Amino acid sequence: xxxxxRLLVLILLAFTALPLSFAxxxxxxxxxxxxWALFVEGRPYLILGGQIHNSSAWPSELPQVWKSLANxxxxxVEAPVYWEQVEAQPGQFNFAIVDQLxxxxxxxxxxxxxxxxxxxxxxxxxxxxxxxxxxTRRFPRAVxxxxxxxxxxxxxxxxxxxxxxxxxxxxxxxLKTMDGDEHTVxxxxxxxxxxxxxxxxxxxxxxxxxxxxxxxxxxxxxxxxEPGTWSQVFGSEADEMFQAYHQARYVNEIAxxxxxxxxxxLYLNVWISYxxxxxxxxxxxxxxxxxxxxxxxxxxxxxxxxxxxxxxxIGPDIYAxxxxxxxxxxxxxxxxxxxxxxxxxxxxxxxxKFLFYALGSGAIGFSPFGVDQAGWNLLGDEPxxxxxxxxxLLGPMSGELARLNFEGKLKTSVExxxxxxxxxxxxSWQATVSFGFPQPDGRRPPGxxxxxxxxxxxxxxxxxxxxxxxxxxxxxxxxGRLPGLRMQIxxxxxxxxxxxxxxxxxxxxxxxxxxxxxxxxxxxxxxRIRLGKF
Numbered sequence: 001x002x003x004x005x006r007l008l009v010l011i012l013l014a015f016t017a018l019p020l021s022f023a024x025x026x027x028x029x030x031x032x033x034x035x036w037a038l039f040v041e042g043r044p045y046l047i048l049g050g051q052i053h054n055s056s057a058w059p060s061e062l063p064q065v066w067k068s069l070a071n072x073x074x075x076x077v078e079a080p081v082y083w084e085q086v087e088a089q090p091g092q093f094n095f096a097i098v099d100q101l102x103x104x105x106x107x108x109x110x111x112x113x114x115x116x117x118x119x120x121x122x123x124x125x126x127x128x129x130x131x132x133x134x135x136t137r138r139f140p141r142a143v144x145x146x147x148x149x150x151x152x153x154x155x156x157x158x159x160x161x162x163x164x165x166x167x168x169x170x171x172x173x174x175l176k177t178m179d180g181d182e183h184t185v186x187x188x189x190x191x192x193x194x195x196x197x198x199x200x201x202x203x204x205x206x207x208x209x210x211x212x213x214x215x216x217x218x219x220x221x222x223x224x225x226e227p228g229t230w231s232q233v234f235g236s237e238a239d240e241m242f243q244a245y246h247q248a249r250y251v252n253e254i255a256x257x258x259x260x261x262x263x264x265x266l267y268l269n270v271w272i273s274y275x276x277x278x279x280x281x282x283x284x285x286x287x288x289x290x291x292x293x294x295x296x297x298x299x300x301x302x303x304x305x306x307x308x309x310x311x312x313x314i315g316p317d318i319y320a321x322x323x324x325x326x327x328x329x330x331x332x333x334x335x336x337x338x339x340x341x342x343x344x345x346x347x348x349x350x351x352x353k354f355l356f357y358a359l360g361s362g363a364i365g366f367s368p369f370g371v372d373q374a375g376w377n378l379l380g381d382e383p384x385x386x387x388x389x390x391x392x393l394l395g396p397m398s399g400e401l402a403r404l405n406f407e408g409k410l411k412t413s414v415e416x417x418x419x420x421x422x423x424x425x426x427x428s429w430q431a432t433v434s435f436g437f438p439q440p441d442g443r444r445p446p447g448x449x450x451x452x453x454x455x456x457x458x459x460x461x462x463x464x465x466x467x468x469x470x471x472x473x474x475x476x477x478x479x480g481r482l483p484g485l486r487m488q489i490x491x492x493x494x495x496x497x498x499x500x501x502x503x504x505x506x507x508x509x510x511x512x513x514x515x516x517x518x519x520x521x522x523x524x525x526x527x528r529i530r531l532g533k534f
Contacts, residue, residue: 023181025042025183026264027265028265029312029339033408034336036364038339038364040183041183045364046075046401046402047111047341047364048073048367049074049366050069050367050387051077052065052077052371054121057082059097062101064372064373066104067373068373069108074371074391075111075391077101077105077112078189078367079115081116083117083128095171098174099178105184106184110184113185113189113343114189115188115192116192118167121192122193123195123197123271123292125152128153132163138159139157139160140153140204142196142199142204144198145199145200150196150198152197152199154207155243156202161254164254169260171188171258172259172262180262187266189267190255190266192269193317195247195287195288196288196292197292201288201293201294211231215227219245219307239293240288240294244294245307248304248308249307249308251311255308255310255311259310267313268308268315269316269343270317271317272291273291273298274290274291274319274320274325305335314333315344317344323354323357323414326357330342331361339364340361341363341365342358342363344369345368348386352385352452353386353452356390356413359410359456360410360411360414368384371384371387393526400458400497410458411431415454415471419447420436420446420447426459428478430476430478431457431477433472434472434473435453436473439515441515448471452471453472453521454469454470455468456468463490463531464528465528465531466526467517467526468524468527470521471521473515473518473519474519475515475517476489486533487533488531489513490530492507492509493505493506493507493527494525495528496526504528
């Protein structure tokens with residue numbers, strides 16, 4: 001009886017502890033050999049996301065939001081959290097909308113990225129509570145060079161910082177309570193496109209006094225400059241550097257307070273600097289006019305990474321469909337100290353192929369903006385066919401693609417005007433990608449009329465590859481030899497991944513393999529191919 005009682009006690013203790021064993025592992029960013037991955041439930045995860053409109057995170061809008069995300073074939077939704085809503089009265093928090101977002105994401109089998117609209121939204125202060133907007137003495141605005149206050153809270157105000165920090169910490173504390181075991185929320189964005197629109201820096205009396213003083217030692221160490229005033233050290237860039245320094249410290253303190261409550265990855269999104277031809281309405285490349293001054297634009301990414309270590313990554317919002325500029329921006333933010341993440345990009349079909357550029361650069365995720373049908377759309381009314389088509393193709397194998405990318409085994413090819421074919425090098429094997437569908441036998445690849453062809457090739461083993469694409473043809477060959485010479489296709493299976501398991505549907509052979517693997521944009525397919533040498 002004594003042994004039986006001990007056994008029953010042990011069984012009871014085991015069942016008491018059982019719920020803890022089912023807690024989902026928290027999302028985290030992992031670096032290996034210069035590559036990054038977002039780990040979700042212990043495995044690499046690829047965000048195929050959609051960001052909803054600014055005013056779509058309200059209960060009245062959520063039914064169409066979930067429908068739009070389903071039509072997009074997204075696995076993650078990005079949705080804002082409004083400071084003015086969650087703290088309508090000082091110190092009184094209401095997270096009902098947050099709870100509905102989390103609940104809805106779970107019901108629709110989506111993960112969630114929350115966007116904190118606090119001190120800044122697009123370089124302004126539009127989402128701060130009314131009690132902050134109304135009390136300009138306690139919560140001072142930034143001042144422009146003419147001495148006029150503008151629609152931006154000052155980053156040099158302790159009161160502004162403490163108010164935002166308290167609200168953000170309360171949000172993260174609430175998330176830990178209601179999502180700390182399930183981790184529906186993967187990331188939280190700190191602020192939105194932070195900075196000043198309307199001035200290069202805050203010209204208030206307090207800020208002017210600080211500007212006339214010496215540059216802080218920590219910043220001097222980062223930029224390798226000799227001591228002096230801001231103007232002496234930075235010359236014509238002094239105003240922007242002053243704003244960036246104080247803004248980065250402001251954001252970092254908010255992020256640190258949030259992480260102390262709930263340690264999941266936090267990121268910053270950026271209104272980047274564009275060439276004048278790309279955004280003609282903002283032709284003058286002046287901080288505070290062309291982009292919010294103080295933000296982590298391309299030239300300041302490294303400085304921000306050093307000044308705001310509590311922010312885990314910085315992602316560019318890219319709305320220019322010029323391939324050269326898009327790739328240049330990707331290179332600026334794809335750094336050893338910064339995972340590549342595209343939190344916002346254009347929703348129209350011109351931006352579809354940039355998902356493949358991002359994947360080829362090791363991105364952890366990609367998300368077009370304004371994907372829901374909110375009754376109006378800044379970027380047009382038509383839903384994107386290209387993004388939905390890409391997400392439907394890649395979504396079922398997104399986990400495998402995330403893992404292969406993290407292991408450095410994934411390459412992509414993207415058509416550009418005048419570049420109808422490209423080579424992908426896998427060492428002992430090479431893949432020739434040619435664009436256009438169909439392709440006449442024995443002739444040069446025709447390309448597509450608007451250069452939209454894409455291909456993805458991932459190495460599964462020494463002689464095995466996963467291949468897909470749109471309006472593209474992929475032929476494997478040995479280095480220095482033409483396809484078919486001293487090599488052969490052992491097997492080419494068309495199929496799909498179902499819950500992480502490859503399921504073959506049919507074999508390709510004959511016409512489907514003799515001239516390379518052809519992928520039609522409107523008839524998507526994925527092929528797993530094994531090669532042999534002789």
